Amino acid sequence: MxxxxxxxxxxxxxxxxxxxxxxxxxxxxxxxxxxxxxxxxxxxxxxxxxNAHARALSGSTSNVVALVMYDVVTPFFAFIASGVEYQATESDRLCLVCTTHGDPDRELEIVKLMREQHADAVILVGGVNMTDDYRERMYRYAKGLEDAGSRLVLCGRPSLGPDFPAITVEYDNAGGAYSATSHLLSSGHRRIAMLGGPIGNTTFDARLDGYRRALEAFRVAVDPALIVHGDMSQESGFRQVQRLLSSGVAFTAIFAANDFVAAGAMRALRAAGKSVPGDVSVIGYDDTPFAPELTPALTSVHVPHEQLGRTAVKLALQRGEGSARQHVMLGTHIAMRDSVRPLI
Missing domain, CATH: 1.10.260.40 (lambda repressor-like DNA-binding domains)
Known part of the structure; x- marks a missing residue:
């Protein structure tokens, strides 16, 4: 029975x-x-x-778009997922969401499983630690997907090269950080602290690179004492600012690698009796929905999350010569609010 x-x-x-x-x-x-x-x-x-296995063995696709990302609660990932889901629905595809919680081996295993299931596309979202072993294994799986008539899409992460059999849909990550830091420099700030993310992660390495390039463009020396790293939580931002304050290093502005870190930084500044932007100006990154609700409203780098997701699906479902190796770069801009004060 x-x-x-x-x-x-x-x-x-x-x-x-x-x-x-x-x-x-x-x-x-x-x-x-x-x-x-x-x-x-x-x-x-x-x-x-x-039976999905039987359908796969028959040689037909599963009409599934697989979305692989860190988690489903962080706004950066959630809004890209929303764009993927909307576009998949409009394209008569089922959207399957898989989470890795930062485990690269799990990500690779999901790609392998989706290849076996003949998914129409596998979309990998967000930064990753790009080791040689990861590149080699991912190339094999991407080639397997391509040979099976599927597509691998790198969404919100850099391309692995022109010969890599994957579509890349990214945003100007380093450029956004360059613009944010330049905005602070143009406002007269010269002692700008950088609250960075995990070292080696492609997303946060690019944001650190943009910060460094902006300082160099304004002929301001990069002070290693102003660069601190942590995870991407509010609590991390709080601890990073506490470390800066206890070290005695002087700074008049903070560029935080995401809005959560910026919110934690603002809380730490208030706890230390400092006002934002009266004493310290703050800029975040991602322009998440809570950024305008902070006090003061947070200036942040806007990322086109939903457009990233939609574009990833559109390109993945295209067929034709060269379609598996397309590279699209979307722009970013600064959402100006109240957390930055000019010194000049």
Missing amino acids: NKRPTIRDVAAMAGVSVATVSRVLSGDYPVANATRTKVQRAVRELDYVV
């Missing part, structure tokens, strides 16, 4: 052949309305679910 129903059970109940049931379920062949009704009734009564 607990045995899962098979396609043969559906065929027997409907009084048709297994091939006819397959045609009804695939929707790719003309079937008489009366026959289709009988098969659909049998499917409902038996609660039959199409």
